[in-house]
Amino acid sequence: MPAMKLESCTFALFGALGDLALRKLFPALYQLDRAGLLHDATRILALARETGEPSGHLRAIEQALRLHVPAKELTETDLTRFLARLSYLGMDFLKAEDYAALLEHVSPQDQLIAYFATPASVYGGICANLAAVGLAEGTRVVLEKPIGHDLTSSRAVNDAVAQVFPENRVYRIDHYLGKETVQNLIALRFANSLFETQWNQNHISHVEITVAEKVGIEGRWGYFDQAGQLRDMIQNHLLQLLCLIAMDPPSDLSADSIRDEKVKVLKALEPISVEQLGQRVVRGQYVAGSSDGRPVPGYLEEENSNTQSDTETFVALRADIRNWRWAGVPFYLRTGKRMPQKLSQIVIHFKAPPHYIFAPEQRQLIGNKLIIRLQPDEGIALQVLTKDQGLDKGMQLRSGPLQLSFSDTYRSARIPDAYERLLLEVMRGNQNLFVRKDEIEYAWQWCDQLIDGWHRLGEAPKPYTAGSWGPMASVALITRDGRSWYGDL
Numbered sequence: 001m002p003a004m005k006l007e008s009c010t011f012a013l014f015g016a017l018g019d020l021a022l023r024k025l026f027p028a029l030y031q032l033d034r035a036g037l038l039h040d041a042t043r044i045l046a047l048a049r050e051t052g053e054p055s056g057h058l059r060a061i062e063q064a065l066r067l068h069v070p071a072k073e074l075t076e077t078d079l080t081r082f083l084a085r086l087s088y089l090g091m092d093f094l095k096a097e098d099y100a101a102l103l104e105h106v107s108p109q110d111q112l113i114a115y116f117a118t119p120a121s122v123y124g125g126i127c128a129n130l131a132a133v134g135l136a137e138g139t140r141v142v143l144e145k146p147i148g149h150d151l152t153s154s155r156a157v158n159d160a161v162a163q164v165f166p167e168n169r170v171y172r173i174d175h176y177l178g179k180e181t182v183q184n185l186i187a188l189r190f191a192n193s194l195f196e197t198q199w200n201q202n203h204i205s206h207v208e209i210t211v212a213e214k215v216g217i218e219g220r221w222g223y224f225d226q227a228g229q230l231r232d233m234i235q236n237h238l239l240q241l242l243c244l245i246a247m248d249p250p251s252d253l254s255a256d257s258i259r260d261e262k263v264k265v266l267k268a269l270e271p272i273s274v275e276q277l278g279q280r281v282v283r284g285q286y287v288a289g290s291s292d293g294r295p296v297p298g299y300l301e302e303e304n305s306n307t308q309s310d311t312e313t314f315v316a317l318r319a320d321i322r323n324w325r326w327a328g329v330p331f332y333l334r335t336g337k338r339m340p341q342k343l344s345q346i347v348i349h350f351k352a353p354p355h356y357i358f359a360p361e362q363r364q365l366i367g368n369k370l371i372i373r374l375q376p377d378e379g380i381a382l383q384v385l386t387k388d389q390g391l392d393k394g395m396q397l398r399s400g401p402l403q404l405s406f407s408d409t410y411r412s413a414r415i416p417d418a419y420e421r422l423l424l425e426v427m428r429g430n431q432n433l434f435v436r437k438d439e440i441e442y443a444w445q446w447c448d449q450l451i452d453g454w455h456r457l458g459e460a461p462k463p464y465t466a467g468s469w470g471p472m473a474s475v476a477l478i479t480r481d482g483r484s485w486y487g488d489l
C-alpha cells in the first residue's frame with residue numbers, strides 16, 4: 001500500500017539539542033521522511049538555548065542521526081533531503097522577546113506542532129509565550145513525561161498548559177503507547193472473541209507485568225535520583241500497560257472511548273495502606289555486580305552520584321482492581337534497572353479447569369498462560385497442554401507454546417520505533433495513543449500514597465546485585481500468594 005502523506009506542518013522542537021531530541025526524536029522524524037510520510041513542505045525547527053552559528057548546531061544534529069539511525073537505514077540521499085527541512089534557532093524558551101524570531105520561521109497557513117523536549121517546569125512558560133505572539137491558535141502541543149513529580153505538581157503543569165491549549169490539542173507522551181506490540185494489546189483483546197470471553201476473574205487467576213531494563217542510569221543520575229523507578233516507570237508505562245490489559249471494551253476506537261475505560265481502571269485501583277506496604281510493595285537499589293559478564297558499578301557509585309541516596313531503582317508490587325471483572329485477581333508489577341536482560345512482557349495466567357483427571361504429579365503443569373512479549377523478540381505465545389507423544393507415554397501431559405513471533409511471521413515489516421508512531425499520530429491529529437489529563441492525575445494519586453507510605457516508614461530500599469532479578473523480597477512478594485514470576489528466568 002503506498003504511504004499516505006500527511007498535511008504539511010511546521011514542527012517546532014523545543015530542546016532540540018537535548019538527549020531525547022538527539023537520540024530519539026530526530027531519528028524518528030528522519031524515518032518518517034524516509035518512509036515518504038512527511039509532506040514536501042513540512043519544516044522542522046530545531047529550538048535550543050545555544051546561540052552562535054546555526055550550521056554548527058545543525059551539524060550536531062546530523063552527527064546524532066549518523067550515530068542513532070541504523071547504518072543500513074541511513075542513506076546520503078535520505079539524509080540530505082531530511083536535513084534540508086531543518087532550521088536552527090537559538091532562544092531562551094522563557095524569554096518572551098525571543099519569540100519574535102520564532103514567529104518569522106512559522107508560516108501562518110501551516111499546522112504548527114510544538115514539541116516540548118524540556119523539563120516540565122518550562123512547559124507553562126513556553127505555552128504563555130506562544131500565546132503572547134499569537135502562535136497558540138490551532139497549535140498542537142506535545143508534552144514529554146514525567147508531568148510533574150506528584151499529583152499537586154502535575155496539576156500545576158497541566159493547569160498552566162490548559163490556560164492556553166484545550167485538551168483536544170494537548171498530546172501527552174507515554175512512549176510505551178507507541179510501541180507496536182503495546183498497540184497490539186487492543187487488537188489481541190478486542191478482535192479475538194476467544195480471549196475476550198475469558199478475560200475476567202472467572203477464568204484468570206493472576207497477571208504479571210515485567211519491564212526489566214539491562215541498563216543502569218546512563219548518565220541521567222541528576223534526573224533519575226529525583227524520580228526513582230516508581231515515578232519513572234510505574235506511574236506511567238506500567239500503569240498504562242495495566243490499563244490496557246484490565247480495561248473494559250471501549251465502544252469504539254476513538255481517543256476518548258479508550259481513555260474513559262483506562263480511567264475507570266485507575267480509579268478502581270485499591271489503595272495500599274502503610275500497614276500493607278511491607279507485604280505488597282518491594283523497593284530495591286542495585287549494588288555493584290555484572291552485566292554481560294562485565295563488572296558494573298552500584299547505583300551509588302554511578303557518575304555524578306550522591307553516596308547517600310535512597311532512591312529506588314527497582315519496584316515490585318501487587319495491585320488489586322476493585323471491580324466486577326477483576327475482583328480477587330492480583331496484578332503483579334515489576335520493573336528495575338540493571339537486570340539480567342532487557343525484557344518487557346505480560347503474562348496472563350488462566351485458572352485450572354474445575355475438575356482434574358490427570359496424574360497427581362503433573363498437576364503443577366495445569367493452567368494456560370498467555371505470554372505477550374512486548375520487547376525484544378516481539379510476539380505472543382499461548383502455553384497449552386497436550387499429550388506427550390509415544391506409545392509408552394500414556395496420558396502424560398506436556399506444556400508447549402502456540403507461538404506467534406512477529407519478526408518470523410511478518411518478515412517484511414520493520415518494527416518502527418515508538419516515537420515514529422507517536423509523531424505520526426500527532427501530525428494526523430489523532431489522540432488515541434496519548435494520555436489524558438485525568439489519567440495522569442489518577443495514576444499520580446495512586447503512586448503518591450505509596451511514596452508517602454515509604455516516607456512514613458523511612459525504610460531504605462533493599463539492595464540487589466546488578467545483573468540479578470531484584471531483591472529476594474520481590475520473590476517472596478509473589479510466592480507468599482503461592483505463585484512465582486514466570487520463567488524466572
Ligand SMILES: NC(=O)C1=CN([C@@H]2O[C@H](COP(=O)(O)OP(=O)(O)OC[C@H]3O[C@@H](n4cnc5c(N)ncnc54)[C@H](OP(=O)(O)O)[C@@H]3O)[C@@H](O)[C@H]2O)C=CC1
Nearest residue numbers: 015017018019020049092093094117118119120144145146
Ligand atoms: N532522555 C530520555 O530518554 C527521556 C526524556 N524524557 C523527558 O523528555 C524531556 C527532555 O529530556 P532530555 O532530553 O533527557 O533532557 P535534556 O536536559 O537533555 O534536554 C532538555 C533541553 O531543554 C533545554 N532547555 C531547558 N530549559 C530551557 C530554556 N528555558 N530555554 C532553552 N532551552 C532550555 C536544555 O538546555 P540547558 O541544558 O541549557 O538547560 C536541554 O538542552 C524531559 O521532560 C524528560 O523528562 C522522557 C523520557 C525519556
Ligand SMILES: O=C1O[C@H](COP(=O)(O)O)[C@@H](O)[C@H](O)[C@H]1O
Nearest residue numbers: 145175213215232233237344375
Ligand atoms: O521513560 C523511560 O523509559 C526508559 C525505558 O524505555 P524502553 O523503551 O527502553 O523500554 C527508561 O530507561 C527511562 O528511565 C524512562 O525515563
